[in-house]
Amino acid sequence: MAKELSSREDNYSQWYTDLVTKADLAENSAVRGCMVIKPYGYAIWERMQAALDKMFKDTGHENAYFPLFIPKSFFSKEASHVEGFAKECAVVTHYRLKNDENGKGIVVDEDAKLEEELIVRPTSETIIWDTYRTWIQSYRDLPLLINQWANVVRWEMRTRLFLRTTEFLWQEGHTAHSTMEEAVAEAEQMLRIYAEFAEDWMAMPVLQGVKSPNERFAGAVETYCIEALMQDGKALQAGTSHFLGQNFAKAFDVKFLSKENKLEYVWATSWGVSTRLMGALVMSHSDNSGLVLPPKLASVQVVIIPIYKNQEQFDAISQKALEIKKSLEARNIRVKYDNRDTHKPGFKFTEWEFKGVPLRIAIGPRDLENQTVEIARRDTLEKEVLQMTGIDLKVENLLGQIQKNLFQKALDFRNMNTFKIDSWSDFTEQIEKGGFLLAHWDGTPETEQKIKDETKATIRLIPIESDPKPGLCVYTGKPSKQRVYFARAY
């Protein structure tokens, strides 16, 4: 295989790109900024989808699908929404091609110009709220709890596999409620679901809070977010949930008749996570030996590798290996028996390690004799020899331990890289080293902007605290209600 992986310490961003491409998660495509998600990567995304989808359904949401194209006029109905997205929209202007008269191949047929241009959705609020108008008349139609799995396009200047691509996959929930309180509760509930998913499934600890006005979603009243810390000390926004107030209801005239027979605008939320989570997953746990996947999301949880010198040995070992495979599968463990005769064991060890498979079982002639197997953990790279009997239970326990250990390691890392900062000189010094900086802020967008201009750090989130401790702004010295998290971010 000869997969040369750049080291995490020497060149973090190259290390990340190497991992994604060499572990066969994704690759760049012929279309600038767009990626091909390969089977091994897509399998992980499918597991993420399945887990999230269940969580959405369990909280009363239903899936639906809305169009890829949005009429330009819809788009401009909510002022701050257009402003936020206008600079990164792909626009469809024609609907036909023709052969060039000068023989220069296929060209756009100028006669086939659209009356009204179509925007390729960067997000679907507008088309969805235009539709909701016809669905909602009475308080009895509420709440309306819809999610869609879709692709969206945002024309980014610079792209990176999974973290920022021109087209990406995501889910977007769009809900309508009769009261403000209910809508806020929905936005908060979905944030908790995202946090639970990140921590329980991805083994990635996240902070929860709200965005400052500068970082708020275009068209939202309040943006809630989860933020994770990557191994290079940069923060990554992993999911957002928005309380949209009545902004879209007013823009698209979505009213309902209340119990009191009064016509009112509905209250809205929207929330989403994307294939960016794949990037977060890679950067949270992986090391210089390659990918490290949490067992709950790994498409292969255990790989069994035979070690043999001849056909006779191979047959005997295969028989055992398949027995073990069966016993593991009976416990719903996903197992691959790598019986390829074209590669040596050492090669396979390295390859599966690189691909992040949580556990490896090796079986050789010695094991057959002693009724043992060699088992290796990807997270610690530790090996031990175990009795074959009861291996299924042992593996199940180990997978659970690995899942926990990955979370704990990531949490320890975040704790060690979160700093309370009280002076501007400490701030400027620490931000160079990375991590979350917990500091006081005077609450003004101007100060946030100045801090960003001087240090490239932004407010990642404002914690929701029952008992906020006031202090003095780290930059201006003016009064501050509470500490907020600053970091450089992806």
Place this chain on the structure above:
RNA sequence: CGGGAUGUAGCGCAGCCCGGUAGCGCGCGUCGUUCGGGACGACGAGGCCGCAGGUUCAAAUCCUGUCAUCCCGACCA
């Protein structure tokens, strides 16, 4: 859109200054020996040297144009 760089085999690169018709490593194929941490040997397949012009007896190499990609900045889940 500004600054820098690069386009040569599937991938990574050398050759270019000093023109003479293409080479290395990995990978790929066949056969044999191997197999408890990235195996070895033999043979073999694979390239209009990004594209278009020009100079020249002759261009991967020199000149002009063009396209594409990557890195650094302004934008962002």
